Amino acid sequence: MAYSEKVMEHYENPRNVGTLDKDASNVGTGMVGAPACGDVMRLQIQVSDDGVIENAVFKTYGCGSAIASSSLVTEWMKGKTLEEAKQIKNMDIAEELALPPVKVHCSVLAEDAISAAVEDYLKKKQAD
Amino acid sequence: MPVYLDNNATTALDPRVLDAMLPFLKDIHGNPSSVHRYGRLTRNAVEHARMQVAQLVAASPEQVIFTSGGTEANNLAILGSLSNKQPSQLAISAIEHASVTEPARTLTRQGWELDYINVDADGRLDEDSFRSTVSDQTALLSVMLANNETGSLQPVQELAQQLADKQLLFHSDASQVAGKLAINFTDLGIDMMTLSSHKFYGPQGAGALIAKRSIELEPVIHGGGQERGLRNGTENIPAIVGFGAAAELARLELEQNSQHSEILKQQLLSELNRIQGLTLFSQLHESLPNTIQFALENFDGEALLMYLDKQGIAVSSGSACHSQAGAPSHVLLAMGVSPELAKNAIRVSFGKNNQTDDVSVFIKALKEITLSSPQSMCAG
Amino acid sequence: MSDIKLPIYFDYSATTPVDQRVADAMIQCMTVDGNFGNPASRSHAFGWNSEEAVETARGHVAALINADPREIVWTSGATESDNLAIKGVAHFYKKNGKHIITCKTEHKAVLDTCRQLEREGYEVTYLDPEPSGLIDHNKLKDAMRDDTILVSIMHVNNEIGIIQDIAAIGELCRERKIIFHVDAAQSAGKVDIDLQQMKVDLMSFSAHKIYGPKGIGALYVRRKPRIRLEAQIHGGGHERGMRSGTLATHQIVGMGEAFRIAKQEMQTENDRIMKLRNRLWNGFKDMEEVYLNGDFEHRTAGNLNVSFNFVEGESLIMALKDIAVSSGSACTSASLEPSYVLRALGRSDELAHSSLRFTIGRYTTEAEIDYTIELVKRAVNKLRDLSPLWDMFKEGIDLNSVEWAAH
Secondary structure (H helix, E strand, O other): OOOOHHHHHHHHOOOOEOOOOOOOOOEEEEEEEEHHHOEEEEEEEEEOOOOEEEEEEEEEEOOHHHHHHHHHHHHHHOOOEHHHHOOOOHHHHHHHHOOOHHHHHHHHHHHHHHHHHHHHHHHHHHHO | OOEEOEOOOOOOEOHHHHHHHHHHHHOOOOOOOOOOHHHHHHHHHHHHHHHHHHHHOOOOHHHEEEEOOHHHHHHHHHHHHHOOOOOOEEEEEOOOOHHHHHHHHHHHOOOOEEEEEOEOOOOOEOHHHHHHHOOOOEEEEEOOOEOOOOOEEOOHHHHHHHOOOOOOEEEEEOOOOOOOOOOOHHHHOOOEEEEEHHHOOOOOOOEEEEEOOOOOOOOOOOOOOOHHHOOOOOOOHHHHHHHHHHHHHHHHOHHHHHHHHHHHHHHHHHHHOOOOOEEEEOOOOOEOOOEEEEEEOOOOHHHHHHHHHHOOEEOEOOOHHHOOOOOOOHHHHHOOOOHHHHOOEEEEEOOOOOOHHHHHHHHHHHHHHHHOOHHHHHHO | OOOOOOOEEOEOOOOOOOOHHHHHHHHOOOEOOOOOOOOOOOOOHHHHHHHHHHHHHHHHHHHHOOOOHHHEEEEOOHHHHHHHHHHHHHHHOHHHOOEEEEEOOOOHHHHHHHHHHHHOOOEEEEEOOOOOOOOOHHHHHHHOOOOEEEEEOOOEOOOOOEEOOHHHHHHHHHHOOOEEEEEOOOOOOOOOOOOOOOOOOEEEEEOOOOOOOOOOEEEEEOOOOOOOOOOOOOOOOOHHHOOOOOOOHHHHHHHHHHHHHHHHHHHHHHHHHHHHHHHHHHHHOOOOOEEEOOOOOOEOOOEEEEEEOOOOHHHHHHHOOOEEOEOOOOOOOOOOOOOHHHHHOOOOHHHHHOEEEEEOOOOOOHHHHHHHHHHHHHHHHHHHHHOHHHHHHHOOOOHHHOOOEOO
16 A cells, blocks of 8 residues: 555654643543454643643654554644634645545544544543 | 468467567566556556557557457447347357357347348348348347358458448457458448457457447456456456567568468368369358368368368368357358268468478378278268 | 666565576567467478477476376466466366365465355355465364365465475375365476376466466376366367467477476576575564565575564565565555465564565675665665654554554
8 A cells, every 4th residue: 555645754754742641631642443353552741721732742653644643633633723723624634744545534533533632632521 | 380271260379479578577566557667567558558459449548458369359349239128139250260159149139130131142131131131129240240150251341331420339259360361340330349369379368349439338257357348357468468469460461461461361271162062151252361161072071170180180060169060050050051061171271381282282182091991081 | 786787676576587498489479580380281391390389398397296298287377377277276176065175375376266256156265374374284274074176375475485385285185186286387497396296287387486487377286086077268168178278399499498498407507596585584684573474494596585573565565666576465565455475374464564584596686785775774674763653662552552543
């Protein structure tokens, strides 16, 4: 399978690889996928008091397209409000990275990771 | 230098085709199903060849299914399109190659009715027989585009037009026509068509079934998922590349090759017409530009072939695939030729490597033998 | 490292380069100044010469496996041989029964053919191998029934390289008068095969796995006791009616030459390759969370199948673009499923997803092995730094206790 240049570029130089303190109240963590399916994405966001994503990091176990998809969304999410971040759709990711049809599920996973991270943050905030 | 006049059996590989194949024999090895670079290179080569083959017959690349040759393509067309259907009737011409007749016959064991369409004395499909054989019950019709023995062309496009409103599948074995005359799969109006690489200066071991995408085919060979699951097994890359290269050369040089053969054919015909007791089979205007089949009265074909071989001339009685049986040609019998005369048949098939001298050598040998008595030849 | 040509080929089980000696022999049979005739042409020297070349090649193939040349049927490759053997026996002997036994780790050419026969009303038992990849002969015996007509077990597995004891399995089958088919695509030229001794009735071969050309294979069909087959490709009656279609002389000659060379050089080549394979494994085995897949002892010299836990195989291949390896079988690597072979051994999905297959062959060098060890180590470390699973493992979390949101 031939990967697009953009996938290769993100894969070679992944952005925002890292870990945030998942217990901190201003951090939301989304972990989606399963090892049995061959991909697990962990996306973490750090949100300011006025609801803007200040930082986004990821770690991903999966194919090159999964790594590139998660790397790309961390870039896109930074500086966005939670509402804006939730507008990122899998087709935007797939298009930007020129994913072939068999890899579109990677972009779906990335979209799921965004939702999960935002949900986690909102849940924490409610509990406060 | 021996004289090879058996180009309908197989052709010598074009050196340019060999050049195209060599990198894939020597340097670029790889399994097209592999994801690494070697695999991708071979995958691209297969797709390029698919396009070249498609262009030769004015089909689209996605209609090309690569097989191990014409025989397998014919098997795939007939068994693959019918094996999952409720048995009804299929019809084939009486002059088909064994690779059409035999799979059709095996279907009769599963309850299919197999009917043969007759040909006239010139080896052309008989209209009356066609009308009485093909009906609404017919699930598949297979009529070759041209016959390998006599060279007679069949009115496939006209038949397809007559059948336009029918449900049946129409297959044509075009193995002998590709590279000799222009073929337009789309204009022919048929559903499936067979091609064979080694009949037009490509390598043996490669062929294709051209099939409309709407046709539901079951594979004949299972496992691996290659060729959209229709033809499983690791692709024969060098042969497919060679097939593609041969198809491109055949397309670009079609007119030139066809005229070259036609000149040799006319030259031979004018000489043969002067020989006493010689019968020419199929004198149709619509025939392959390179093929002549004839018989000499009282000259046993087998013995004549042996004699010619000793003179360094390679011809055949008809189909190479039949030369084992020693039985008279089913094609000639279908044309109403007597078994005695049919056993004397000699087929000359020209190719682009033949020269005018080859005709002279052949005629000289033939004249020498006709001057001696048939008995003495058989004894010798 | 300047003498290393990139990418390095480590995928000899997917296909091999054609040996120069094989290519030379093939080219002699192609063009107008060579031996290009149709071997079925009986009326002239062009045909006879081709036929002679075909028969010489048949002799070479038979010699490697100690069989009679008359027991060799040419096909377009091992996939077709498997199809012809299995469907051919099933259709011919269906009056004797409709039960077939095979194993879950067989090649798709065998499994898909068996699935097709199930659709036709046959019953197929798919044996589970032991975690080593080997078949428990008692389980095979238990699966045999009075209506079992065929057992099909591969000699060497294409993914993990383990060698089944087909001599012993042959004895079991012969005792019960069950026909025994062996897919030997991965074993010919690598493991000794003696069909005078082994009670194998049908055996599939491929040329392009042992430095011969693609598009040609063979099926061994035993004469004593005689095995009958129903043809699957019908036509001019070539190969005694078992496989119709013009014989591709140059391909057959190439296969013959490849088998001739294999017989001559097998022993020395195996010794050399085994040393290289062990060197590679020694380079990996001290890394953390590295698992060898399949039995180490009963394994062909050139195969190393390793799982690098917490790293996904496809991304690893991407990081290793300087080397050509495969994850699982080439025939399934376009799909997203983990290797069904490793799953059948009882490997977890994670480990199956994390597997790489290195297959070493005639042209592999020691320098290539050393280069690869370093490259793989770097890539695995890089990807583990990216892997949330690696983090969790390091934190001491049992991944099996996590509730994953499967998608």
